Amino acid sequence: MRRAAGDVPTLCTAAGLALTAALLSGCELGGGSPAQGSPKGSAPAPRPSGPLAKEARAMLGTHARIEVKQVERHADRSVLRLHLTNLKDSPSQFSFGTSLASAAFAELHFKLVDPVGRRIYHPLVDEGGKGRMVGSVTRTYHAHPGVRYETVVHFPPLPGDVRAVTLITPSTAGEFTGVPVVAGRGGTGPEAPVTEASVTPPRGSTVALPVHTQNGQAPHRVNDLYGVASGEVKTTSTTRSEQRIGLRADVLFDFDKATLTPRARAVLDDVAAQTRAEADPSKPPIVITGHTDGKGAPAYNMPLSQQRAAAVLKELQARLGTAYRYRAEGRGEKLPVAKEGGADDEKARARNRRVEISYQIKQERAETRTGATTGPVSPALAPGRPAAFRPTDGRTVAGRTIEFQLWGRPAKRRIDVRPFYRDGAYLVAVFEITNLGPGDLNIVDGYSDGGVGRFGSFTVTDPTSRITYEGVSIGAPTDAQGGRNIDRLDPGWATFLEKPSTANRGFFYVPAPPPNVTSVTFDAGGFGKFHDVPVQ
Structure with missing residues (x-):
């Protein structure tokens, strides 16, 4: 790997503090010693016939196995069906929040992305959007170790031509691509027997978390995804329409x-x-x-x-x-x-x-073997296929260690870059950041420019066209009053594990470069630039 001069600028925290970074080791093939928790393997495995499963670390010490089964299409909603298993040694809550408050209330801030239709779907919240999430209840419920808890989360209805979506989890498991969308043939609740918190199920059993049924109206919160690409002469912002x-x-x-x-x-x-x-x-x-x-x-x-x-x-x-x-x-x-x-x-x-x-954008309707679908007429805007499930991220293709001053104290971190991959209209940048001490990370630390997303200072560039792709915005990048939208398509959090020698997996979505692009330049902010990152 080569590194251009000046490839190591600044590292930023979520608080907006600029940190001067000193390069300790250059870009390394193989990444040196693997970071703790680094997934093993090489090329993506074929989609398994069983659940789509990953181990996850999330807010407030959550350590769980997530097994995604499917998204079911019902008359007025979509239902995500999955299983959660507590991997800790003692009973604990499942906390998948994107803020300290939502994590403290043990909420399931999962999101569904249609990577072809360029839209994101948020869970249903009743009482006109001011109440509680509709589906399984994890608040005040302590899950017992080794028990599979069936979990359902209700979402707005998906378009009829959507056959697969990507589940976004606020955890080190990150994104679950290739989640099948099927017709719902039963009810919208769990299939396993519901177990109250006072009951201790035997290890290895499958039970269901209690369910909160909808109370009043639950508005459908759906956002268009905006992809921004910038060149020397022009910048384009593209949505589904x-x-x-x-x-x-x-x-x-x-x-x-x-x-x-x-x-x-x-x-x-x-x-x-x-x-x-x-x-x-x-x-x-x-x-x-x-x-x-x-x-x-x-x-x-x-x-x-x-x-x-x-x-x-x-x-x-x-x-x-x-x-x-x-x-x-x-x-x-x-x-x-x-x-x-x-x-x-x-x-x-x-x-x-x-x-x-x-x-x-001009649209055309086409008949396929799975039904009718609508998409852009222009080949340049046509999205690719949804990615299949990826149980591992593959080998490390580049890495770098930096040291800097954080709040007046020395700090040291390492980034290990994995192959990037395509998911519909997008490219997914994947990496791990390891805390090399000497102190703990701050749980609100991020790698952002002005608080935009959790990795807002990171970008991807096509070295041939010199077009730079920014993180995909959830909703318009700016509003009618000129306000800046800070929500990006990423985990919603950057620091799940704080202790030295622990690693946090990160990812973010950018618009996909043309299909003939097989490698890109990854600008990782304070970690510097990485050239020739492969695109799978």
Whole structure:
């Protein structure tokens, strides 16, 4: 493995503290000594005929075996069916929360991802979304060691063409790909006998956790997943139905001008060709929105953004013709995509100076042997197949150890990188981070930039196109008021084990690069860059 100069910048905690990292060992093939808890094996095994099973460490000391059976499709909901086994020596709660509060209440913050349809489904919560999760109850219930507890979690209904989903667990087990979706043939409750907390089942038996039935309305919480890819000229944000292309204003216009540069016309030629292939003329309009950075008065920025949007609209209309309807608007400095005023202020301002082109994506309906399915017409937007279940992560392909100062004290950590793999429209980055001491980790530690996700400072780059893929956003990256969405498709937590010599498995989803990309560059923030990470 090779390491470019300057590949080890800073390490960040969830509290936003920047830590200067000193490289101890370069990028190592094989990763040196395996981190504690590292999975063994090489290529992904074929999907087993039995449960999809992994060992998991989660919040507040939870140590369990998770066996996922299936997701069942019922008339008004989907039901996840799995078994949990306590692997500790004494009775304890199953705590799978994504915050200290939810973990303390022993909640099951599992999520279902449709990696082809680009959507994520959250558990049903009754009483209008303010009550309790619908399904098995783990709160106040201490599971006995060696007993399999059947567990059900209720979710909103899945589309009829979904045949497999990915389960996201807030634990070191992480993601369970290839979970089958089947027709529900019985009730929505457990099949095994329910056992109350006062009863001690024999080891090896299978019982069911108590169930909380729905009380009142349980809103369907479903989010589109947004994949963001950035290049030198443009940034794209893609959902299941919408494409948003952000063109850098510094490429399109001279400083403080609204007249297109000669280079801009070639850029817009490419954008027009992409729009013609992807945009649905029956779902107008194509919206062109101008944005500025935060410098200058709003009275100056707003008309400049409007004039730039109008200039781009005129050029696109000349190339695409009257088959489409168009709308130009300016937003001035109101909707930044990067926070200005920090160490990278000029870089942030450059990102905020942009013209965005958004449109609805053409869809087509196709008949398959498993039923009808709907997807993008454009091959460039067509997602891949859902990944099969992966019981192990494979061999270590790269690793590095760093030391730094944390709250004025020395600290040392190591990252071991596994092969990345494709899951539908996404690429999954997988790694383990080991605490090499001398002290414990802070349970709220993460590897984030400004609190975005748990691994928000990590990215993936296609070395050929030089396009950088950021963590997939759960919901729009920014809201209508310019607020930044910090939720990313990752475990929801980064530190499950705090003691020295223990390892936490991490992962995050990014948009998948083109199918011909077989290796990528992994920027692991303070751990530096890793080149030639294989894509399976």
